[in-house]
Amino acid sequence: MNNILVTGGCGFIGSNFVRVCLERCPEVRLVNLDKLTYAGNLANLADIEGDRRYRFVRGDIGDAALVGDLFREERIDTVVHFAAESHVDRSIDGPAEFIRTNIVGTFTLLEAARHAWLTNSSLSAQHSARFLHVSTDEVYGSLGETGLFTETTPYDPRSPYSASKAASDHLVSAYHHTYGLPTLITNCSNNYGPYHFPEKLIPLVINNALNGRELPVYGDGRNVRDWLFVEDHCRAILAVLRQGRVGETYNVGGNNEKQNIEIVEAICDLLDAKAGPLPSGEPRRSLIRFVKDRPGHDRRYAIDAGKIKAELGWEPAVTFAEGIVRTVDWYLQHREWVEQVTSGAYRDYYERQYGGR
Ligand code: NAD
Numbered sequence: 315m316n317n318i319l320v321t322g323g324c325g326f327i328g329s330n331f332v333r334v335c336l337e338r339c340p341e342v343r344l345v346n347l348d349k350l351t352y353a354g355n356l357a358n359l360a361d362i363e364g365d366r367r368y369r370f371v372r373g374d375i376g377d378a379a380l381v382g383d384l385f386r387e388e389r390i391d392t393v394v395h396f397a398a399e400s401h402v403d404r405s406i407d408g409p410a411e412f413i414r415t416n417i418v419g420t421f422t423l424l425e426a427a428r429h430a431w432l433t434n435s436s437l438s439a440q441h442s443a444r445f446l447h448v449s450t451d452e453v454y455g456s457l458g459e460t461g462l463f464t465e466t467t468p469y470d471p472r473s474p475y476s477a478s479k480a481a482s483d484h485l486v487s488a489y490h491h492t493y494g495l496p497t498l499i500t501n502c503s504n505n506y507g508p509y510h511f512p513e514k515l516i517p518l519v520i521n522n523a524l525n526g527r528e529l530p531v532y533g534d535g536r537n538v539r540d541w542l543f544v545e546d547h548c549r550a551i552l553a554v555l556r557q558g559r560v561g562e563t564y565n566v567g568g569n570n571e572k573q574n575i576e577i578v579e580a581i582c583d584l585l586d587a588k589a590g591p592l593p594s595g596e597p598r599r600s601l602i603r604f605v606k607d608r609p610g611h612d613r614r615y616a617i618d619a620g621k622i623k624a625e626l627g628w629e630p631a632v633t634f635a636e637g638i639v640r641t642v643d644w645y646l647q648h649r650e651w652v653e654q655v656t657s658g659a660y661r662d663y664y665e666r667q668y669g670g671r
Pocket residue numbers: 321322323324325326327328347348349350351352353354355373374375376395396397398399400401415419448449450451479501502503504505506511
């Protein structure tokens with residue numbers, strides 16, 4: 315691993331990964347290809363802009379000429395592919411961009427890697443190259459009260475987002491089986507932490523609760539997610555890159571199942587303690603509103619992360635109690651960041667999504 319192409323490095327997980335990777339791997343050079351959609355933000359990496367091992371390129375993963383040039387110019391031997399449309403609610407509102415980026419974009423990257431590593435390259439480059447595709451537990455569908463997703467759970471995606479991620483996973487597997495491309499896939503549960511865009515549950519609730527706005531909880535609030543602190547996910551990706559077996563899938567999870575309502579209440583209580591109650595004197599739990607459910611809302615996700623622990627020795631290091639405090643503190647200390655990303659287009663989105671709910 316010398317010359318890494320990170321896609322989507324200006325998003326939530328990508329920007330955390332770029333920082334962790336440059337800190338922990340002094341030998342690497344890293345190129346970040348990001349289109350800077352509404353979810354991508356250069357400010358997420360302002361602190362490493364001057365690092366000589368880092369280059370930012372604004373562009374679309376679906377631009378075959380650009381991607382091909384980058385593989386050649388930068389002698390890319392490792393791809394860590396985060397770039398995607400990532401929000402389920404937006405995929406219900408308008409799926410087309412999910413098909414373009416998540417499926418066609420991934421296909422374009424796979425083709426570029428195939429040509430660079432298998433057609434025009436020496437044998438040694440083929441052996442050391444890696445294409446790591448970052449995917450989600452949502453491809454496995456929805457669980458009942460019991461059971462866990464393993465790497466062999468059949469795919470059963472149920473939203474346009476998860477279907478597009480499932481399609482991209484299948485393409486990645488197909489390139490391994492058919493062409494021998496050295497691929498790896500990680501399927502991870504819900505991340506949380508710094509730089510999380512406030513359209514997703516945790517940062518949206520922190521932002522609204524700080525500003526005394528209603529806290530929309532879909533349905534009965536009893537849907538379950540398995541929350542993982544983002545830095546733990548980044549460490550898992552590094553472990554898979556370094557020691558993962560080519561062609562394999564690794565599930566990554568937090569061993570931390572919570573109902574949505576538990577998450578919302580925990581954030582309210584933390585903010586009351588850190589920022590004082592609302593100006594009215596009421597606790598922030600008074601802002602909770604149960605609203606119309608998400609169509610096709612998956613009931614429960616939970617990961618069995620036994621394989622990555624047994625093979626690579628990875629397990630989560632940050633407990634939820636610690637991670638949620640670190641996250642809330644980060645948002646309290648980065649009010650300008652939140653204001654910047656929630657201005658303009660975010661307001662239109664919010665009105666569309668929650669206005670009539
Ligand atoms: P995000 O929405 O915060 O960031 C996505 C990034 O990709 C942005 O910087 C955006 O500008 C960029 N991008 C989008 N379309 C692009 C294109 N066509 N070309 C180049 N760049 C483009 O997403 P995230 O939450 O950081 O998720 C990153 C990846 O991890 C995604 O593939 C997602 O499916 C997966 N994942 C996310 C979670 C989670 O909880 N957030 C969990 C498991 C897996």
